[in-house]
Amino acid sequence: MNTQRLKVVIADDQTLVRAGFKMILESQADIDVVAEAADGNEAVEACRHHRPDVILMDVRMPNLNGIEATSRIVAHESAAKVLILTTFDLDEYVYAALRNGASGFLLKDVRPEQLINAVRQVIAGDALLAPSITRRLVERFARPADELAVNHTAISSLTPRELEVLKLVARGMKNSEIAQALFLSESTVKTHVARMLSKLGLRDRTQAVIVAYEFGVVGGVRTNEG
Numbered sequence: 001m002n003t004q005r006l007k008v009v010i011a012d013d014q015t016l017v018r019a020g021f022k023m024i025l026e027s028q029a030d031i032d033v034v035a036e037a038a039d040g041n042e043a044v045e046a047c048r049h050h051r052p053d054v055i056l057m058d059v060r061m062p063n064l065n066g067i068e069a070t071s072r073i074v075a076h077e078s079a080a081k082v083l084i085l086t087t088f089d090l091d092e093y094v095y096a097a098l099r100n101g102a103s104g105f106l107l108k109d110v111r112p113e114q115l116i117n118a119v120r121q122v123i124a125g126d127a128l129l130a131p132s133i134t135r136r137l138v139e140r141f142a143r144p145a146d147e148l149a150v151n152h153t154a155i156s157s158l159t160p161r162e163l164e165v166l167k168l169v170a171r172g173m174k175n176s177e178i179a180q181a182l183f184l185s186e187s188t189v190k191t192h193v194a195r196m197l198s199k200l201g202l203r204d205r206t207q208a209v210i211v212a213y214e215f216g217v218v219g220g221v222r223t224n225e226g
Contacts, residue, residue, distance in 0.1 A: 006123060007034045007050060011043035011066065012058040012085060017108065021056060024112045031119065040064025040072075047073050047080055054119050057102070058085045059093045067097045074101030074203075081122040081204075103204050154200050155215055162196045163217070169193065169205055170212035 008025055010018045010033055022033045035046040039061045047055060055073065059066040070082045084097045084105035098105070103122045106115065158166065161182075168178045175193065179186045193205070202208050211217075 004030075006031045006054065006119065007052040008032065008119060009035045009037060009043065009046045009050060009052040009055045009080075011037035011040070011046070011055060011061065011069065013038050013061045014058075017058075017085075021115065024115055025119065027112075028116055031116070038062075040066055040069030043069045044072050047078055048076070051078075052080050053123055055080050055082045056085055056106070056119075057082050057097070059097065065093075067093060067100055070097050070102050071100040083118060083122060098206055098210060101203055102206070104206050152215070155211075155217070157199050158196060162192055162199070165189065165192045166196050166208060166212055167217055169196075170209045170217065172209075 008031060010021050010025075012018050012021075015038075018036045018038075022036070025031045025033055034050045034052055037043040037046050041064045043055060043057060043061075043066070044064070046052070057066040057070055061069075066084060070084070073080060073082060081103040082097075082101065084102050085108055086093065086105060087108055104118065106118055110118070155163075164182065165178060168181060173181065175186050175189045178184070178193075179189045182189070184192075197204070197208060200208065200211055202211065
C-alpha cells in the first residue's frame with residue numbers, strides 16, 4: 001500500500017536544533033525531512049526545489065531572516081505551510097511572520113509529540129497551536145480595531161453563525177470542539193469556517209485569530225492551559 005508521506009524542510013541556523021527536530025520527525029513512518037536550511041535564502045531555495053508540505057522556519061537567521069523568507073515563499077504561491085520556530089522573547093517577530101502568511105508557530109522547547117502533532121495539524125488545516133500563547137501574542141501586538149475601519153465591511157458580511165464560529169476559532173478551538181459547543185456536525189462547522197475565511201480573504205485559521213483580535217471580536221481567550 002502506497003502511503004502519502006509528508007515532506008518537511010527544517011530552516012534554522014543552529015545545526016543541533018535541525019538535527020534534533022529531524023530525528024524526532026523521521027521517527028514517524030509518514031514524515032520525511034527532505035532538506036535542511038541554515039538561513040532564509042536556503043529555505044526559499046529548498047521550498048522551490050523540494051516542494052515540501054511543511055517548513056519549520058526559525059526567525060533569526062543570517063543573510064535572510066525567517067519573516068522575509070516566509071513572505072517570499074507565500075508570494076510564490078507555495079502550497080507549503082510555514083511553522084515559525086521561536087522563543088517567547090521573539091513575540092513581535094512571530095506576529096510579523098503570521099501576518100506575512102505563516103500558518104502557526106512553535107516554541108523551541110516544544111515536546112517531541114507536540115512537534116509531530118503540529119506538523120500534522122497544519123496539513124489538516126488546524127493552524128492554531130498553543131492557544132494560550134496565541135492569546136498573549138495577539139493581544140500584545142494586534143492593532144486597535146479603529147485603525148482597520150476600511151475592512152469593517154468584510155466583518156459585517158459574516159452571518160451571525162459565521163461570526164460565532166470566528167470567535168471560537170480565535171479561542172483556539174478545533175472543528176470538533178466548535179461542533180460540540182454549537183451542537184453542530186463537524187462537516188457543518190468546516191463549511192462555516194471555509195466561508196468565513198473566504199469572506200475575510202484569509203489564508204488560514206491563524207490569520208482569522210489575528211483579525212478577530214484586531215477587530216475586537218474577542219476580548220480574551222479561555223483555555224485549559226495553566
